Amino acid sequence: MKKQATKIKICGLTKEKEADYLNQIHADFAGMVVFFSKSKRNISLDQAKKIKSALLPEIKTVAVTVSPTLAQISQIAEAGFDLIQIHGDPADLDIKTAKSICEYTSKFSLPILKAFNVSDIDSYNYWHSCPSVAGFVFDAAKPGSGKTFDWTLLKNLPRSKKLFMLAGGLAPENVSNAIFFLHPDGVDVSSGVEFLEKDHPGKDPYRIQAFAEAVQFADKFTSKTLIDLN
Numbered sequence: 001m002k003k004q005a006t007k008i009k010i011c012g013l014t015k016e017k018e019a020d021y022l023n024q025i026h027a028d029f030a031g032m033v034v035f036f037s038k039s040k041r042n043i044s045l046d047q048a049k050k051i052k053s054a055l056l057p058e059i060k061t062v063a064v065t066v067s068p069t070l071a072q073i074s075q076i077a078e079a080g081f082d083l084i085q086i087h088g089d090p091a092d093l094d095i096k097t098a099k100s101i102c103e104y105t106s107k108f109s110l111p112i113l114k115a116f117n118v119s120d121i122d123s124y125n126y127w128h129s130c131p132s133v134a135g136f137v138f139d140a141a142k143p144g145s146g147k148t149f150d151w152t153l154l155k156n157l158p159r160s161k162k163l164f165m166l167a168g169g170l171a172p173e174n175v176s177n178a179i180f181f182l183h184p185d186g187v188d189v190s191s192g193v194e195f196l197e198k199d200h201p202g203k204d205p206y207r208i209q210a211f212a213e214a215v216q217f218a219d220k221f222t223s224k225t226l227i228d229l230n
């Protein structure tokens with residue numbers, strides 16, 4: 001059995017210089033919130049492209065969306081993202097005419113990271129069967145809120161080669177415990193690596209470094225099989 005490091009996704013990038021912080025820790029995924037103006041981390045596709053071009057090419061870019069429309073998904077694919085993270089259901093999905101959500105999402109031009117926000121975890125088994133879904137992000141009830149949730153809800157979910165990623169209120173202070181408890185394939189953080197001062201928005205390079213070190217610390221004491229998204 002090959003030992004595999006826990007993958008790191010840093011989410012909610014808003015500035016080009018934050019790409020350097022991810023490059024320094026060799027993050028696996030960079031998440032950017034698009035087409036969701038309610039979020040303080042929402043950025044335009046042009047901003048996202050600038051951040052993307054400052055990232056090491058091996059860092060996979062994830063467009064983080066809430067119920068995206070088909071038109072938005074095409075624009076996201078054209079902008080060169082590697083994956084699309086979907087909270088909720090796709091907006092244009094007409095349950096009456098689509099044979100199944102799986103069939104519908106198979107038309108998307110990008111692999112999907114299906115995000116769950118606690119109350120919808122019941123649909124995990126269904127999404128798990130969809131070939132277009134590359135993996136899962138288990139997040140708190142309100143995405144990007146920096147709040148955790150009851151991790152025991154995930155303990156007995158079946159695993160496969162699809163990426164199983166924990167999000168929601170992770171931080172340098174608790175991510176090792178999360179890895180010890182759940183052995184996820186990846187950990188996803190946004191609020192927990194931002195500046196602690198309320199009047200200082202954006203990602204804190206020292207907290208990103210501390211997060212990566214806490215993940216490495218936990219990995220020394222856990223082992224898992226190889227998951228490859230390529």
Ligand SMILES: O=C(O)c1ccccc1NCC(=O)[C@H](O)[C@H](O)COP(=O)(O)O
Pocket residue numbers: 011012031033036039040041064065066087137139140143144145146147167168169170188189190191192
């Ligand atoms: O960040 C947002 O504002 C956001 C808005 C809409 C959908 C998703 C959003 N964020 C998702 C994430 O950033 C990640 O799932 C994240 O790691 C969890 O957030 P946090 O609890 O702040 O670490």
